[in-house]
Amino acid sequence: MGSVSMMHGKLHMVKITEARKDYEGSITIDRDLVEAAGMTDHQYVVITNRTNKGKFWETYVMYGKAGSGEICANGSAAWHFRPGDKVIIIARTDVPYAKRLSVRPRSVLVNEKNQVKEIRTYNLKNHTFTSERFTPKPK
Numbered sequence: 001m002g003s004v005s006m007m008h009g010k011l012h013m014v015k016i017t018e019a020r021k022d023y024e025g026s027i028t029i030d031r032d033l034v035e036a037a038g039m040t041d042h043q044y045v046v047i048t049n050r051t052n053k054g055k056f057w058e059t060y061v062m063y064g065k066a067g068s069g070e071i072c073a074n075g076s077a078a079w080h081f082r083p084g085d086k087v088i089i090i091a092r093t094d095v096p097y098a099k100r101l102s103v104r105p106r107s108v109l110v111n112e113k114n115q116v117k118e119i120r121t122y123n124l125k126n127h128t129f130t131s132e133r134f135t136p137k138p139k
Helices: 031-036 075-079 097-102
Strands: 003-015 018-020 027-030 044-049 056-064 071-074 086-096 106-110 116-123 128-133
Touching: 003 071, 003 097, 018 075, 027 031, 031 056, 031 106, 031 116, 056 071, 071 075, 086 097
Parallel strands: 003 106, 018 071, 027 056
Antiparallel strands: 003 086, 027 071, 044 056, 044 086, 106 116, 116 128
């Protein structure tokens, strides 16, 4: 039956910390958040803006400083995403249809400083998820 495009990583309700209109493009994301969601540098992502009327944007990830909480909209995206906006960033993967239930999507929930507070890993075979909670490290 071919392949299916599925969500494999999500940063849920992260806050935009900066918007750089003069940059060439992409979204810069704290490396810790990228890795917690199972994403990688230069991976294609979709961004939805929960603050600004559901704006929808597609771009690629650039690693930001680990532990910084940085979520920076660059280039054209900066016209649609402003500091303080709450967004959802979704990475997808294409898998053969027969293997779709073996995908283990991750959803990363954050605190008000964009630090990981919980990672949910979903089991699509039995419609459950496991949850791992985190306490931010003192600086």
